[in-house]
Amino acid sequence: MQSAAGVALLCRIPFPTLTRVGVFECVPHRSMTDAFPSAALAGRPRYTPLIDVAEIRAVPAMPLGRKLAVATAPLLRPGPRLEACFARAFDRIEAGLSQRAVRVEFAERIFADDLRILADPARLSHQLLDVVSGVAERTRLSHWFLDRGDWSRALMPLSASEVTAEIEALFSAPGRIEESAAFAALLARAESGAPAVRNGVSLADGATIAAYFAHYDALRRSIEQEGFRPRTEVDRQTARAFFGSRVRSRKAERLERDIGVAVDADGTLLRLCGGHHRTAIAQRLGLPRVPVQVRLVHAEWLRGWIGRTGLPPARAIAQGLRHLSACLGAVLAPLVPVLAAVPLP
Template identity: 35%
Template sequence: MDVNVPRRLRPGPLSHAAGYLSLHSIAAWFVFPQRFDRATAILAKERNGGAVSPGQAKSHFGHRLFVEIDPATLTHRLDEKHVDEDGHWHWIGDHFLDADDWSGRLSPLTRSPAHREIVEICRTRHGFREGRHYRAYVRSLEQRRPVRRNGKHLDSIEKIDAYFRYYVDLIENIERAGVVPRNRFQHSADTGRRHRGIRSLWHDLVERDIGIAIGADGRLVRHTSGKHRLAAAIGLGLKRIPVEIRLVHLNWLEQQMAVFELPPASALQKALEEHCFG
């Protein structure tokens, strides 16, 4: 199999069923395609903004939104927040379909401090104290400007060490077992239970699978959660990782509608089944 071709990844049945039942009734599932098609038609006229709840989309499309990809194909991330012409902030994580221009909101993963930090720890491992990021955190502490990470201030050497040990453990766990889906990740050794003093319980509870978006041209970009796990996968040179499709650009969807000669919801389902992206 070509390692660049995404492979479908089905989430655990218990996790999928729980999410489905908590979001929508069976009746809502059946009417979703009509609602999705209407939302697509409105976006096609306005050519801006977003529509469709990510929860509703996940409930309907289910396992088709979970795939495995080569992490090396993800080179950019989509900024989750942006400012409109009136100076108002918007977060695009609250919709599944988007029609805006992303060109000014895509940035290389290598520009992310968190990404660079994790890639460095992949190299230094338990010698993290020799790394550039560790030394920078110590300097910030000495200047009485401790950095804040994972909801905690690293205001002592012990906390800085614990922070780096957490990611050494995460990286070594991923090296042994790969990046596992969240329904299994919750029960694995890299959940942070041994590092509770340096990582809040909230961060574990809200953790999700690595999120991706399908751009206007079909290119995949990182979107929302999973920046540390993705960086670790890239730093370790992994060839396959599980990801979840959380956002779809209208232009790409319209291309699939033309190719398959189907209405929006059916075209998207067909495209996801045949992995017509990447």
């Protein structure tokens, strides 16, 4: 096994530094400003999350630009031309001409498997809220791959989320979920006429709420027994077992993806849209790593990697993501076997 000093030398900041406490473990990295002084976000638009349901619904989930991106992305061929387009998009952000750029579907074509990395779920402590208000606009951050704003006010601790409390209830009250505070809270909302919505399904009565908990209890047992796999490795038979329940449509399962994450200006991973329940289950089970997909990158983090490597933007970002994945692998591979698994919704 490599020494802590050897791995730390390989995986230098801004990503997790290493320490030895019985075994190797990742500890929070020091601020990227220690390595890249340009990381200050002074003067950048500071986002405020939209909380009101009516305001959120007013921001279209699939505007025309996103529809075009979804339709045309499969036609794009990765290579120098796409990399040059990515560089121009980054230059516009750097020049202050754009606040954000590059639809996430285009980024998936440019970077492909480089976006899929392993992450310690315990380090996913905050969620970047998707629908936000800037200086003069409202947007869904999950539609984009590069952004230059100040995200600090749009972060929510995952420990404070309703989904985390609901998954905790599955573990703390096995077989007695109807007696839990989480069940009571959902039932109270249903009886008040403002039911909670999970995966697009309204939890409008006790039977639907019970089905919701039963669905995720089955997922919990699946992960406990078989592990946690990337979506691309889930076989059809396994996925079919979760199709078409009253709280999970076939369409929702078909569109499910890996846990989504964003890379903040200082290199911190934040959960972003997708995999909320799976993240909570992985954290509660104490899994050492889970597959995630990077879907949003802060432009300041990318600037740091361009300065560090001297590479053009597309290659610098790929290098940064490979570095992050290699760091996690160097720490975790000697400690645990590869987890074969089932990442269902």
